[in-house]
Amino acid sequence: MNFFFHINLIFLAFILTSNTFAQNQIVADLSQENVKIATDFQGAKILLFGAYDGKKGDDIIVIVTGPKGLVTVQKKEKILGVWVNTKKVNYINTPKYLSISSNRKIDVILNKKTQKLSEIGLNNLKIRIQPGIKVENEGNWRQALTRNMLKSNLWSINENSVTLNKDSLFRSYLELPSNVITGQFEVKILHYRNSKLVSQQINSINVSKSGISAEIYDIAQNYSTLYGIFAVLLAVLIGWGSNLIFRKV
Amino acid sequence: MYIYLPIAEQPIHSLAILGIGAFLGLIMGLVGVGGGFLLTPLMMFLGIPPPVAVASVANQLVAPSVSGVLSHWKRSNVDFKMGTVLLLGGIVGSSIGVILFNFLGKIGQLDFVIKSSYVIFLTLIGTLMFSESLRLILRTRKGKVTRGKLHQHNWLHGLPFKIRFRKSKLYISILLPILIGVIVGILAALMGIGGGFIIVPAMIYLLGMPTSLVVGTSLFQIIFVAANTTILQASQNQTVDIVLATILLLGSVIGVQLGSRFTNILRGEYLRLILSSIIILVSLKLLIDLVTVPSDLFSVIISR
Numbered sequence: 001m002n003f004f005f006h007i008n009l010i011f012l013a014f015i016l017t018s019n020t021f022a023q024n025q026i027v028a029d030l031s032q033e034n035v036k037i038a039t040d041f042q043g044a045k046i047l048l049f050g051a052y053d054g055k056k057g058d059d060i061i062v063i064v065t066g067p068k069g070l071v072t073v074q075k076k077e078k079i080l081g082v083w084v085n086t087k088k089v090n091y092i093n094t095p096k097y098l099s100i101s102s103n104r105k106i107d108v109i110l111n112k113k114t115q116k117l118s119e120i121g122l123n124n125l126k127i128r129i130q131p132g133i134k135v136e137n138e139g140n141w142r143q144a145l146t147r148n149m150l151k152s153n154l155w156s157i158n159e160n161s162v163t164l165n166k167d168s169l170f171r172s173y174l175e176l177p178s179n180v181i182t183g184q185f186e187v188k189i190l191h192y193r194n195s196k197l198v199s200q201q202i203n204s205i206n207v208s209k210s211g212i213s214a215e216i217y218d219i220a221q222n223y224s225t226l227y228g229i230f231a232v233l234l235a236v237l238i239g240w241g242s243n244l245i246f247r248k249v
Numbered sequence: 250m251y252i253y254l255p256i257a258e259q260p261i262h263s264l265a266i267l268g269i270g271a272f273l274g275l276i277m278g279l280v281g282v283g284g285g286f287l288l289t290p291l292m293m294f295l296g297i298p299p300p301v302a303v304a305s306v307a308n309q310l311v312a313p314s315v316s317g318v319l320s321h322w323k324r325s326n327v328d329f330k331m332g333t334v335l336l337l338g339g340i341v342g343s344s345i346g347v348i349l350f351n352f353l354g355k356i357g358q359l360d361f362v363i364k365s366s367y368v369i370f371l372t373l374i375g376t377l378m379f380s381e382s383l384r385l386i387l388r389t390r391k392g393k394v395t396r397g398k399l400h401q402h403n404w405l406h407g408l409p410f411k412i413r414f415r416k417s418k419l420y421i422s423i424l425l426p427i428l429i430g431v432i433v434g435i436l437a438a439l440m441g442i443g444g445g446f447i448i449v450p451a452m453i454y455l456l457g458m459p460t461s462l463v464v465g466t467s468l469f470q471i472i473f474v475a476a477n478t479t480i481l482q483a484s485q486n487q488t489v490d491i492v493l494a495t496i497l498l499l500g501s502v503i504g505v506q507l508g509s510r511f512t513n514i515l516r517g518e519y520l521r522l523i524l525s526s527i528i529i530l531v532s533l534k535l536l537i538d539l540v541t542v543p544s545d546l547f548s549v550i551i552s553r
Contacts, residue, residue, distance in 0.1 A: 039492075041253040042260045072550040074357060082539045084361050085548075096551055144547030154551070178253075178260045181553065213255040213492075220256055220487050228483025231308050231491045232476040235498055239315030242502035246316075 036210035066097025067183030256490035270500025278508020285442030303441030304482035308494035321465030342434020371532030378525035443471035
């Protein structure tokens with residue numbers, strides 16, 4: 001892969017230095033665009049690499065956003081000496097995976113206002129509470145969401161993880177944890193000069209189940225009763241079989 | 250070697266699961282109870298979502314139960330008549346249990362109900378078993394081996410619809426084993442257990458069955474309760490992880506074979522003393538978890 005990677009980089013650098021492309025261009029590619037969750041899946045590490053038409057002091061921010069949907073935050077309270085989940089808040093349109101990577105501290109690259117406007121940063125996401133729910137101390141709930149998503153490695157901030165080379169090449173490793181959700185992931189690469197966006201590119205990664213693990217999942221969803229009966233029969237067979245084997249020993 | 254679980258949607262070390270299965274199979278073969286009530290909490294500690302843990306453990310329980318019953322049957326240690334009556338109640342109970350399970354999941358109290366049920370029942374059964382076996386051991390030590398009545402007669406024996414269980418040398422109301430079956434079935438489905446640790450003491454202390462028949466008969470009824478739970482969990486909640494269950498059961502069938510081989514070597518009351526100590530420890534651990542302040546009061550659920 002290393003060899004392949006270098007060829008690619010040379011090729012990308014060539015494109016950029018030739019005059020066929022307009023100024024302020026960014027080109028990027030991924031070492032893997034389809035992530036297959038098979039029986040040996042333990043997470044994936046994807047290399048993002050590319051070239052940009054940079055100057056000294058330019059910055060690159062990479063934002064990977066997974067499928068969005070419902071995430072519920074629960075809160076425990078003490079009732080009769082025991083801690084029980086008593087309250088919950090539903091967040092809709094919440095990314096179930098999010099990683100923000102950059103070549104240096106984001107606060108140095110962009111001021112707070114720009115971060116907010118361009119929705120960069122965990123607190124600047126357009127996440128909404130399900131309409132119709134009244135929430136006290138909304139800030140606490142929102143913080144709890146961020147804290148727990150970070151803890152599960154589904155959200156991450158990786159400052160200093162984008163490596164720049166000679167103001168023309170960049171690379172970064174994107175890590176998908178083993179508990180990652182399947183679906184379409186958007187990889188947005190942003191190129192900043194003096195806090196101004198000069199170019200950007202969007203790539204995508206598709207995460208799907210594959211092989212026997214995907215088939216088992218499909219059968220469990222679509223033929224659930226048959227699946228249950230099969231699971232029982234398999235267990236009976238193994239139990240019975242083991243008895244036959246052990247009787248002879 | 251890590252293996253990705255298709256329903257739990259996470260990788261897990263297959264040898265660790267195999268080992269845990271074997272250890273619990275051994276306990277099951279020795280005492281006739283035990284796989285589930287230790288297995289389900291262990292799976293949760295490993296990060297398997299509680300609904301998947303409960304349903305998959307029910308699935309795996311089928312195999313060592315089948316294997317165990319066959320060995321006990323050979324030694325004529327199964328009362329099939331009593332087992333059938335118990336399992337009729339068990340099937341009704343486990344169906345109620347799965348419905349209840351579904352409902353509790355919807356209102357977000359499943360974890361709490363599972364854990365507090367464990368605390369209550371494990372403490373109760375553990376203490377009862379512990380004191381009983383300790384008393385037996387002390388009495389034998391003193392050399393006063395007095396054989397009392399076959400079983401105590403109480404109001405339970407006054408119930409109607411009496412039938413005769415020849416094998417168990419009992420003449421009791423059919424309502425009693427059915428009721429025991431229903432209660433155990435509900436708990437089995439709700440807690441991811443075969444129900445052996447409740448039904449075995451119930452058979453000894455409430456029904457007054459001979460101890461030699463208890464293990465085989467309870468395993469016989471567990472097969473059907475666990476099978477019913479598995480099929481219902483699969484069709485209602487899609488939470489049975491066949492890969493997890495299969496690895497667990499491969500370990501447990503080996504364990505249960507070894508265990509049932511030693512069952513005549515180790516004395517029953519010593520076994521029960523050890524088991525009841527484990528039960529009490531597990532319930533203490535769960536109780537502590539419930540009453541200590543959680544490190545984070547908030548938690549998230551990501552819908553798939």
